[in-house]
Amino acid sequence: MATLQGTPVLILKEGTQRTVGRDAQRLNITAAKVIAEAVKSTLGPKGMDKMLVDSLGDVVITNDGVTILKEMDVEHPAAKMIIEVAKTQENEVGDGTTTAVVLAGELLKKAEELLDQEIHPTVIAKGFRLAAEKAVEVLENIAEKIDVDDEEKLKKIAATAITGKHAEYAVEYLADLVVKTVKTVAEKTEKGYEVDIDNIKLEKRQGAGIEETQLVNGIVIDKEVVHPSMPKRVKDAKIAVLKSALEVKETETDAEIRITDPEMLQRFIEQEEKMLKEMVDTLVNAGANVVFCQKGIDDLAQYYLAKAGVLAVRRVRQSDIDKIAKATGAKILTDLRDVKAEDLGTAEIVEEKKIGDEKMVFIEGCKNPKAVTILIRGGTEHIVDEVERSLTDALKVTKVAIESGYVVAGGGAPEAEISLKLKQWAPSLGGREQLAAEAFANALEVIPRALAENAGLDPIDILVDIRKAHEEGRTTYGVDVFSGKIEDMSERGVLEPLKIKKQAINSATDVAIMILRIDDVIAAKGMESDKGGKGGEDFDTDSSSDED
Secondary structure, three states: OEEEOOEEEOOOOOOOEEEEHHHHHHHHHHHHHHHHHHHHOOOOOOOOOEEEEOOOOOEEEEOOHHHHHHHOOOOOHHHHHHHHHHHHHHHHOOOOHHHHHHHHHHHHHHHHHHHHOOOOHHHHHHHHHHHHHHHHHHHHHHOEEOOOOOHHHHHHHHHHHHOOOHHHHHHHHHHHHHHHHHHHHOEEEOOEEEOOHHHEEEEEEEOOOHHHOEEEOOEEEOOOOOOOOOOOEEEEEEEEEEOOOEOOOOOOOOOOOOOOOHHHHHHHHHHHHHHHHHHHHHHHHHOOOEEEEOOOEOHHHHHHHHHOOOEEEOOOOHHHHHHHHHHHOOOEEOOHHHOOHHHOEEEEEEEEEEEOOEEEEEEEOOOOOOOEEEEEEEOOHHHHHHHHHHHHHHHHHHHHHHHHOEEEEOOOHHHHHHHHHHHHHHHHOOOOHHHHHHHHHHHHOHHHHHHHHHOOOOHHHHHHHHHHHHHOOOOOEEEEOOOOEEEEOOOOOOEEEHHHHHHHHHHHHHHHHHHHOOOEEEEOHHHOOOOOOOOOOOOOOOOOHHHO
């Protein structure tokens, strides 16, 4: 509100709440820190789980950072920005979401200390930006090259992503499965290797142990054979993949057919039957003995297909149709008038199997499948879901390692090394930016500290030991949460792709700087909560503390 010659002038709408300057920064930083604290206890192999219950009573039990943050119902805009960091990290590289969020929270905590010393946010932002660039440079210097044929290292990378999740007791088996899967769908290009994760289908079924999870060199479809008289198992399958329906099409425009006697009706029915038989004959003559149809299959067409000994499945999802075509080498057919033998895909066997309570169709033994399926098993629904999350992370991490070709040690080793190198480099900056760079270096130590805390170790002793190791030039030494000591993480087989660490540091720095530069928060009246709170009351910085 402003005043003009004693008359009040309303500039903002009534009910709008405005927070300015230091108060705005403090509230934003507090909101970001709360989110970071919520997931901090999940970091590392000994991290704890969270139980998330939504408004419908559905339960998710996980220690996967991005899953926790997606499920949390957060109102504060600064907290939402921190959650975006986790989503970006997940989309780009598939893992390191908790690391990115915890690092962003710690950077803002250190920034708050600098703000209390009257250092301007712009100066802090500049120091952070320079420190992040130097951090990436240090990471590139300590990274080691990995070859696509080095399966042992790839397994270690996959195992690092799985360790700490519910699938941990079958970690070696699953890591081997992940590496085989990624190498099957990897395609060599001029620049190296490319892996499209969309070509890997994850199908879940509860009711067996995690170690019964299997890789199918083909596709598994959550459907059953359409007609009871059809064969349930076909060897040397010749597969037709249809996008159109095996039905008589209705006319495009409204049409009226006048039938004046029973013979005309009979001829009309016979013509429909003839058309359906011709469709089936076209497929059978081309050599097809298995049909997957995206749309419906008429009852009469089902009968003709069954009579011809063809296994057929209808209403298959578009994504599955694409994967079947990739796995079997089939062409997706939209017109049945001109089907040739070369349009059909091949597989050693197509079979309907009963998995748990439901029937599924397996397409197995594809010669050079560019799409495969992992059938995930587990004792309960929650375990199957968590194994799926573990495998998704492991697949993405292995993909990134194969594509980028560089890895670093895990266990907080890279963060400790960057912290040391930044402290040595910071004095060269001079001015107040030096203080920001040193704060950045100290913030990075939150990762080894959190790993130690979550494993029940003394974080001060661990930090002292890890600093000493890195000052002596042991760049790959980190926190071994199982032995409780500082160990060579590269020798222990704890490896992570370089790209994950770079992405985490860059994302955390970007969001910390963005939040730091906000000095004015204007909350409109429209931000009222459903509970009837007044504008601005949604800015409850403890909105997510229940989750911790």
